[in-house]
Amino acid sequence: DILGKPFGMYDYAPVGLGLAALGVLFLSFAYRMLPKGRTPATNIDAALAANAYFTEVKVPDGWTFEKNRVADFNHMAHNEVRVMALLRSGKRKSQPHPNTKILPGDTLLLEGEPHGLDDLITRARLRLTRADKPLSMEEPTEEVRVVEAVVGAESGLIGETAQHADLHGQHGVNLLAVSRSGFRLSQHLNRVRLRAGDVIVLQGGERSLPGALKALGLLPLAEREVRLGGIRHAVAPAVILAAAMILVAFQVIPVAIAFFGAAVVMIALGSIRMREAYAALDGPVLVLIAALIPVSQAIQTTGGADLIGGWLSAMFQGQAPMLALAAIMAVAMAATPFLNNAATVLIVAPVGAALALKLGLNPDPFLMAVAVGAACDFLTPIGHQCNTLVMGPGGYRFSDYPRLGTPLTLLVLVVGTPLITLFWPLVRG
Template sequence: MTLQQGLAFGLIALTIGAFIWGRFRYDLVAAVALVAGLILGVVPAEAAFDGFKNDVTVIIACALIVSAAFARSGIVEAAMRRVLPLLKTERSQVPVLTGVVTLLSMATKNVGALAIMMPVALQVARRTGSAPSRLLMPMAFGAMAGGMVTLVGTAPNIIVAQVRQEVVGQPFGMYDFAPVGLGLTAIALAFLAFGYRLLPRERHSAAVMNAALDENAYVTEVSAPDDWAPGSMTVSALMRSGEGEVRIMALIRNGRRRPNPRGNVVVKAGDILLIAGEQQGLEAFLATARLKLVRENRPIATESASEEIAVIEAVVGRNSPLQGQSVRQSDLYGQHGINLLGVSRSGYELTQHLRTAKLASGDILLLQGAEQSLPTALKALDLLPLAEREVRLGSRRKRFLPAVVLAIAMILVGFGLVPVAVAFFGAAVVIVAMGGLKMREAYAALDGPLLVLIAALIPVSGAIQQTGGSELIAGLLRHVFSGLPGVLAICGVMLASMAVTPFLNNAATVLIVAPIGA
């Protein structure tokens, strides 16, 4: 063993030890390892940042953006709404939800697939009283299993494909993992169909979860569009489409308010409905029932064409001039150029016309406005912004765009017409350019720590190969397993990877072990 090989092995060993210790962030550990490799001379200076321009990093980043756009589109939730009422017991809920997330993870990144389906699973749990843990954990395992089927399903697949290209000159294709991945996925789904019974039945009761969500229930106004078919929908039919997530508080027609309208009342074009619900449920309800927010139609003035429209939540402060004023008197749109989309008041449900409701300290307002001017308006009105979370109500969605673009990208890759990195980079750019995802949302979708981890470890893991360390270990393995079937050597590498993975990020494990296995 040469000095350089010893330094490379020592660096890898210390890096693995730091990962297992868990005292520091894994992206910081990877960055420090890269700097140490440069100082020790096992990582050439000209190769230090190869990981940041590597196809692996590009593919993972673009796959995260495409997955976020897919989740943002709401196409899966819309397709599932007809199926959800049939899922009354855990026996049917677990296989269906796990199966759907498994299929999604084959096309999008497994983390993105799980993010798409988690709100659906929580909605099912709230409606049926099922324990959320008994739905979510099988879905997590299903997402991991489905990610093994295609190249872009999970980061390790992409990394292994890159290692193969460096060794034999050709990477794995989009569906080269399918023969093994499909078999493992089928076994996993068969086990999860009954294995969920081993999980605890109750972690948090449905009643507690519903109570927590109801604290953030908003009251807002929606209207039936002009093309609303006469007699096409009654109040009770609308309530059913809301699946218990939305309550109709009042119906306003020709300026007259009808509180708690009867179920047989027919909703006509131009009618205004006062509805209440948690913002995620409201958004799904609007999409299904083809209703529009009353105040969403007023245009928001922006300083430039590139400025985005944001929707935020803010609390009315003690010294806010809005206290005691009605929405009409406050004239938020005229004075500050912002729309009030909804109001949430703890322990009290608003039943009057939203524009006549008097605001009070502690009310939570759902506001829509230009991203750059919102902070100024909040300060002037003494409104306290809540901790930032994803608020989709009142924002536009391109339902079919991400699915169509993703399908085209996968077809192009499947037929070998374009490289994976080019296809997914193009897909991400097209989706953002056509409004399927805002630039802010695209940047937020990027998992910075994961990308830094991979980009920093690519040259570090390459140090073993560049110093001849991988050949040294391969020679030792050949000596140990000489005279034995080659499959035992493969099993040895697999067992080593499986032993380390619980303590390391799976992508980090592959980056370290793959050059040795190759």
């Protein structure tokens, strides 16, 4: 917006695609520089993982699914889930043969990790047996939550079944799964007699769950993401995102309105819960960006950008314009680890535009260089969220980033500068 006409959403694509291809090519050969034999950091989910869970699902009436054999279910879940028993017409078949066909109305007793169970239940369109037990909410905006808890030594559930304890009627919660060392589920879940030390998964309203846990003598585990057969909207988010991108591409509505509207529609359709939407917001980053917006404006309105641009233009006067362009990109790359990619753009962009105008050059390539430089922080794990996300799973250390990031940064600087001028000429035609 510095020049009065913002970049379009896809104006970054030519340079971005070229640099992306360069990065893939570089990593195809430079991956040998990555450390080998590192043990990935254990995340909270892995640390809290207990034994396999056992749950009970119902095959809905009228259910049609191409992969309807027990072996197909095992394959879909990548052998992370096993069908322990099949209940049909009042008869139980333990460890059903892999070629056994699954029919509408069958009840399946499944064993597996939560993510594997959730994936199978969702993909095969199965229904947890608690589906016919709707939860009552104190308020219309209250959300359904799922928690893991341990049956304490003084719990009133010891020796009781979910059916006899009337968890749904008395406490407003549903039992979704049970985990116990050496335990094999061979009967309906609501008939399993609970013992001290069992880990159970309960579903309930966010307001009623704390009271239910206390009343039942259950010890909640540290909170982690647990899903079992929750509603999924796999197609809707993709369609909504595509619609927003098309509207932006044809300049029907601005980018901010398009994607904010897409987020609102996803929440309205239930594709994402309000709690998840708020959790996705990075508070410190939002505050930082909001605080730097007036700073960026002040740099422009007070003449600070012109002053700094004048100093820099004196340095590059008589030099090749591409050197000034590379310098601005390098400044953005250097600032990103200490600020944030978005915050870096707010601070460096006015200076880049002022430098271009002082040199009598087109500001567009300088602004593009700022955007590219701010997005290409490979030197630290803190400059970009993606760098931080892979640090734990990859078992990386801080020193690993500059080892691979330094040559990649130099490569982006050397190749990216002429690539920008190819699509954004330094001199206006």
